[in-house]
Amino acid sequence: MALRCMIVDDSPRFLAAARGLLERGGLLVVAEATNSADAIRYAVEVGPDVTLVDINLGEQSGFDVVRRLTREGTVATATVILLSTHAEEDYADLITASPAAGFLPKTRLSAGAIREVLGLPA
Template identity: 55%
Template sequence: MNVMVLQLGRLRCLIVDDNPRFSDTARRLLEQQGITVVGTASNTADAVRSAVELQPDVILVDVELGAESGFELAERLDDEVHPSAVILISTHAEQDLAELISVSPAVGFVSKSDLSAAAVRDLLGAGDGTDGERVAPVSGPRGR
C-alpha cells in the first residue's frame, strides 16, 4: 500500500472542472474553510500540466469534463503526478458511479452539493486542520 504523508500547513488543492462558475464557487468555499486552492483547470491537458507544476496535496476532478472523462484523468494523474491524492466530484449520485469509482485510483468521491473542506479532509484522513497539523497518512488508491 502506498502511503502519502501530508506536509504541515494548509492543504493545497487543484480543482478540475469544465464549469467556471462551479470552480469559482468551490474555490471560494474551500478557501473560506481553510484549504488553499492553488489553481483550477478545465480540461485534461491543463489539469496534468497544473498538477505537475503546482504539486497540490489533493486534486478534485469532475467525472464529466465536457468530452473528456474525469475517470481517465484520474488514471493519468495517478500515473504522472503521484503522490497527489485525487478525489472525484460530480452532480451525479455516488451510487450511480459506484462501480467506476471503486476501480479508479481516486481516494474517494464527494458530491458537488456536499463539497466542503471537512469532506475533503475526511477522505484524506487529515482531520479538521484547525490545529495547523496535517501529518496524516493517506492510503493509496482504492481498488488496487
C-alpha cells in the same frame, strides 16, 4: 499549513464557487483546470496536496483524467477525489475501480469533507 488544492472542472461557475467555499474552509486553491492537459500541467507545476476532479468534464472523462494523473506519477493516488452532481451509486463500479482516494457529491463539497476523505483531522 493549509492543504493545497487543485480543482479540475469544465464549469467556470463551479470553479469560482468551489474556490470560495474551500478557501473559506481553510484550504488554499493553487490551481484550476478545465481539461486534462491543463490538469497534468498544473499538477506538475504546483504539486497540489489534493486534486478534485469532476467525473463529467464535457467531452472528457474525469476517470480518464484521474488515471492519467496517477499513472504518470503526477499526483499520488491517495490525494485525488472525484466529484459529481450525480449520486455515488450512479458511478459506484467506476469509482471503486478508479485509483482515486474517494468520491464527494458536489452538494457535500467542503474543506471538512475533503479532510474526512483523506483521513485528516477536521
